[in-house]
Amino acid sequence: MRIGTPREIKNHEYRVGLTPAGVRELCAHGHEVFIEAGAGLGIGIADEAYVRVGATILPTAAEVFATAEMIIKVKEPQPAECAMLRPHHVLFTYLHLAPDPAQTKALVDSGCVAIAYETVTDARGGLPLLAPMSEVAGRMSIQAGAHAMEKAQGGNGVLLGGVPGVPAAEVVVIGGGVVGYNAARIAVGMGARVTILDRSLARLNWLDTTFDGRLTTLYSTVDAVETSIARADLVIGAVLVPGAAAPKLVTREMLGLMAKGTVIVDVAIDQGGCFATSKPTTHQEPTYLVDGIVHYCVANMPGGVAHSSTFALSNATMPFALALADKGYRKALLDDPHLREGLNVHHGRITYKAVADVLGYDYLPPQEALKA
Numbered sequence: 001m002r003i004g005t006p007r008e009i010k011n012h013e014y015r016v017g018l019t020p021a022g023v024r025e026l027c028a029h030g031h032e033v034f035i036e037a038g039a040g041l042g043i044g045i046a047d048e049a050y051v052r053v054g055a056t057i058l059p060t061a062a063e064v065f066a067t068a069e070m071i072i073k074v075k076e077p078q079p080a081e082c083a084m085l086r087p088h089h090v091l092f093t094y095l096h097l098a099p100d101p102a103q104t105k106a107l108v109d110s111g112c113v114a115i116a117y118e119t120v121t122d123a124r125g126g127l128p129l130l131a132p133m134s135e136v137a138g139r140m141s142i143q144a145g146a147h148a149m150e151k152a153q154g155g156n157g158v159l160l161g162g163v164p165g166v167p168a169a170e171v172v173v174i175g176g177g178v179v180g181y182n183a184a185r186i187a188v189g190m191g192a193r194v195t196i197l198d199r200s201l202a203r204l205n206w207l208d209t210t211f212d213g214r215l216t217t218l219y220s221t222v223d224a225v226e227t228s229i230a231r232a233d234l235v236i237g238a239v240l241v242p243g244a245a246a247p248k249l250v251t252r253e254m255l256g257l258m259a260k261g262t263v264i265v266d267v268a269i270d271q272g273g274c275f276a277t278s279k280p281t282t283h284q285e286p287t288y289l290v291d292g293i294v295h296y297c298v299a300n301m302p303g304g305v306a307h308s309s310t311f312a313l314s315n316a317t318m319p320f321a322l323a324l325a326d327k328g329y330r331k332a333l334l335d336d337p338h339l340r341e342g343l344n345v346h347h348g349r350i351t352y353k354a355v356a357d358v359l360g361y362d363y364l365p366p367q368e369a370l371k372a
């Protein structure tokens with residue numbers, strides 16, 4: 001198969017869809033790989049490193065799209081990239097369609113087959129292609145939040161870990177999955193007082209055991225959210241209903257319960273965010289104020305630590321990329337029900353139920369789409 005990876009073009013996005021190690025694997029399996037010139041430069045991977053393991057460098061994204069059958073990327077395709085997608089293309093990348101009607105329409109209109117990293121599942125009910133970036137974003141959310149708490153950034157001037165004689169910050173994490181666990185781990189490690197909310201009792205049980213008394217777990221209700229955010233210095237939004245738009249757990253009115261200068265880091269922003277007042281921001285301008293509350297809503301947080309993130313992501317995507325290339329997308333998806341969960345768009349039809357429901361498309365089950 002001919003596989004292409006363009007340079008990422010989202011704001012301050014330096015991750016790259018394939019590493020030289022990945023290219024080497026694909027070439028060893030008999031595939032041809034085409035990389036856009038400079039795609040890895042942001043993290044110090046020169047074009048020659050790709051050439052040495054068998055890739056061909058093409059000068060522009062347009063040539064990569066025109067040459068490749070499968071496109072492996074990191075971020076959801078931007079409008080200029082959607083315009084280059086054709087019905088013969090398989091697109092393998094993050095999509096986050098539920099909060100993004102424009103991208104969804106562009107993918108439907110393109111006629112391509114689009115497989116989303118974030119909805120691929122595993123046998124334990126996890127999301128193996130989202131997890132590595134959730135680990136990164138969860139850990140980063142505390143360093144981003146601590147920075148935003150500084151006065152010059154609009155924050156309340158509280159030091160995350162406190163100092164002897166002065167209490168540490170109160171950190172509230174809403175959603176105790178991969179992002180939430182990793183955020184809590186860093187916050188606890190830095191000496192903050194941490195409360196974590198989830199609506200899964202099994203997950204709260206696991207968190208309680210894992211942290212062995214070093215944080216407070218709380219069952220997530222409207223009441224618990226209100227009480228917690230009212231005394232927080234930093235709130236991390238980390239909920240997910242896979243593939244669906246994030247539930248709005250903190251309303252505009254509830255911001256009034258919080259002291260001015262409190263910081264929210266809405267990691268769930270890529271699925272629309274769990275604060276009603278969240279809107280996506282960029283690494284260039286990561287924060288804004290609403291009612292004196294600092295909002296950090298960067299939709300591609302791991303892009304900020306693109307070096308670590310690229311390798312973490314490609315470790316996870318590689319086996320699936322190889323299956324898609326070796327077997328062709330249809331057989332790969334028919335053989336593997338977990339990879340099949342990633343199928344969001346198939347030749348003009350929406351094949352992921354939560355996306356179809358929220359955006360008003362007819363849903364076509366993947367099994368049926370793949371029969372044709």
Ligand SMILES: NC(=O)C1=CN([C@@H]2O[C@H](COP(=O)(O)OP(=O)(O)OC[C@H]3O[C@@H](n4cnc5c(N)ncnc54)[C@H](O)[C@@H]3O)[C@@H](O)[C@H]2O)C=CC1
Nearest residue numbers: 133134137175177178179198199220239240268299300301
């Ligand atoms: N902004 C960014 O750059 C990045 C964003 N993300 C996003 O972060 C979000 C969280 O991802 P993960 O932690 O991997 O998901 P996950 O599935 O591991 O965890 C989500 C947790 O939310 C809980 N939850 C669902 N509804 C809830 C409610 N009403 N109250 C409390 N908890 C609730 C679930 O029980 C689950 O434990 C996702 O939207 C993901 O796409 C992930 C990586 C990077």
Ligand SMILES: CC(=O)C(=O)O
Nearest residue numbers: 133270299300301302
């Ligand atoms: C998961 C995601 O949105 C990211 O890594 O940018």
Ligand SMILES: [Mg+2]
Nearest residue numbers: 270299300301
């Ligand atoms: Mg994102």
